[in-house]
Amino acid sequence: xxxxxxxxxxxxxxxxxxxxxxxxxxxxxxxxxxxxxxxxxxxxxxxxxxxxxxxxxxxxxxxxxxxxxxxxxxxxxx
Numbered sequence: 001x002x003x004x005x006x007x008x009x010x011x012x013x014x015x016x017x018x019x020x021x022x023x024x025x026x027x028x029x030x031x032x033x034x035x036x037x038x039x040x041x042x043x044x045x046x047x048x049x050x051x052x053x054x055x056x057x058x059x060x061x062x063x064x065x066x067x068x069x070x071x072x073x074x075x076x077x078x
Contacts, residue, residue: 009056017043
């Protein structure tokens, strides 16, 4: 399963929790998601799983746009 994130943004009021991050993960890759408290790790994962909407950018899981089809994206995750 592939994941593509492009210029992802999430803001709470004036505080940016996720600030224009971009990355891609190809099928078979094993990755770690590391950072200090408040870096936006959980927020990014909530966006990728469709539980939270992004304020900008895009996220695709297995080719499915998470913002437009969150339930389908969750099904692809398993």
